[in-house]
Amino acid sequence: MPAFCRFCRDSFPLVLIMAAIYQAAYRRAALFCRSHSTYVKKMRYLNKLKEDDSLCRQAQTSGTFYLFHNLSPFLRKVEEKYLIPQLSAAEMKRILEKFKETEQWIEKSVLIGCSDEHVPHFALDLGALERSVIEAELKGSFTDLRKALFVVDEDSSSLLASAQALLRWHDSHQYCSKTGQPTQKNVAGSKRVCHASGITYYPQMSPVVIILVSDGSRCLLARQPSFPQGMYTALSGFCDIGEAVEETARREVAEEVGLEVESLWYSASQHWPFPSSCLMIACHALVRGQQLEISMNSLELEEARWFGLEEVMEGLKREPKSAKQDNGNFLPWFPPKQAIAHQLINEWVKQQTS
Ligand SMILES: NC(=O)C1=CN([C@@H]2O[C@H](COP(=O)(O)OP(=O)(O)OC[C@H]3O[C@@H](n4cnc5c(N)ncnc54)[C@H](OP(=O)(O)O)[C@@H]3O)[C@@H](O)[C@H]2O)C=CC1
Numbered sequence: 239m240p241a242f243c244r245f246c247r248d249s250f251p252l253v254l255i256m257a258a259i260y261q262a263a264y265r266r267a268a269l270f271c272r273s274h275s276t277y278v279k280k281m282r283y284l285n286k287l288k289e290d291d292s293l294c295r296q297a298q299t300s301g302t303f304y305l306f307h308n309l310s311p312f313l314r315k316v317e318e319k320y321l322i323p324q325l326s327a328a329e330m331k332r333i334l335e336k337f338k339e340t341e342q343w344i345e346k347s348v349l350i351g352c353s354d355e356h357v358p359h360f361a362l363d364l365g366a367l368e369r370s371v372i373e374a375e376l377k378g379s380f381t382d383l384r385k386a387l388f389v390v391d392e393d394s395s396s397l398l399a400s401a402q403a404l405l406r407w408h409d410s411h412q413y414c415s416k417t418g419q420p421t422q423k424n425v426a427g428s429k430r431v432c433h434a435s436g437i438t439y440y441p442q443m444s445p446v447v448i449i450l451v452s453d454g455s456r457c458l459l460a461r462q463p464s465f466p467q468g469m470y471t472a473l474s475g476f477c478d479i480g481e482a483v484e485e486t487a488r489r490e491v492a493e494e495v496g497l498e499v500e501s502l503w504y505s506a507s508q509h510w511p512f513p514s515s516c517l518m519i520a521c522h523a524l525v526r527g528q529q530l531e532i533s534m535n536s537l538e539l540e541e542a543r544w545f546g547l548e549e550v551m552e553g554l555k556r557e558p559k560s561a562k563q564d565n566g567n568f569l570p571w572f573p574p575k576q577a578i579a580h581q582l583i584n585e586w587v588k589q590q591t592s
């Protein structure tokens with residue numbers, strides 16, 4: 239039986255597997271390859287920083303900072319690449335002094351991760367300071383997240399998305415919803431507390447189920463009126479309170495296209511920062527063979543239709559720029575690889591061709 243590291247998917251030699259199973263007896267989580275004991279140490283360190291304010295305050299002095307301005311991340315273009323600069327605490331101090339601001343600004347930062355060597359990373363929104371002065375000083379620009387996510391590399395895009403989501407959450411949870419009193423963040427920014435009521439608030443995500451419906455040989459893709467022209471994606475919908483993922487998937491497919499899900503299987507999940515912090519739970523669904531006629535809910539969708547394998551494969555290759563035809567119509571194209579919808583569509587193609 240093959241065994242894989244839970245993180246890098248590298249396989250283990252048999253002897254190591256036996257030793258690990260023996261040692262780990264019932265503690266499956268201990269089955270990491272050597273490089274991932276680094277991962278465990280890192281997660282434990284981050285957890286400590288969240289729990290211990292004075293340790294985290296100390297970490298701010300040796301950490302690096304990612305900057306935002308009114309939730310737009312700071313990017314620097316180097317040749318053809320977009321990079322997200324990390325500033326040291328000393329550089330931050332220098333910039334803040336330029337604005338005659340005190341170092342207390344650093345207290346507004348939130349912990350977003352750390353390197354393998356335990357250098358902590360923080361995100362800080364400098365929205366109250368003059369944007370153009372910071373941009374000129376640091377030779378880059380604050381870029382709308384919708385653009386930034388698609389021009390940086392994959393790791394950086396998920397880091398930017400979660401950093402922005404955390405900053406956004408703090409910005410919109412300044413007051414207790416019960417007492418109306420200001421809430422205080424812990425140093426790491428992993429929670430906010432109302433000292434008047436004792437209520438602790440934790441950052442939240444809204445669960446959304448995204449479902450690629452198939453009838454076995456075709457898949458169903460749809461458009462909302464707000465989408466860019468020609469773009470189709472899988473069906474999706476927010477979980478209602480109290481709903482299980484399977485119930486949301488069944489309900490959304492019934493509501494949006496009038497079909498009944500017969501079977502459903504989980505694929506993967508992704509944090510998505512739009513409109514504000516969704517946990518996208520991606521699934522494949524098969525619909526009942528006898529009822530394949532789409533009855534579209536036109537309040538939510540502009541178009542929903544079945545796509546054959548060939549059309550999907552062509553759509554995956556198509557760039558949005560090349561989708562416009564001479565007659566003004568648009569050929570179908572799908573979300574970019576950073577979106578989990580892309581992964582679902584790719585998986586469906588693989589299922590069909592394997
Ligand atoms: N990463 C990816 O690959 C993809 C991501 N998505 C994301 O999934 C999200 C949901 O998809 P969508 O199909 O629009 O969802 P829905 O089909 O559930 O419709 C959205 C509507 O649901 C209502 N709603 C219910 N709960 C919430 C909530 N917690 N937050 C916001 N609105 C809520 C709102 O209606 P009202 O305004 O009337 O109150 C909203 O306009 C979108 O934000 C989209 O960005 C979608 C497809 C692909």
Ligand SMILES: [Mg+2]
Pocket residue numbers: 473474475494538
């Ligand atoms: Mg929807």
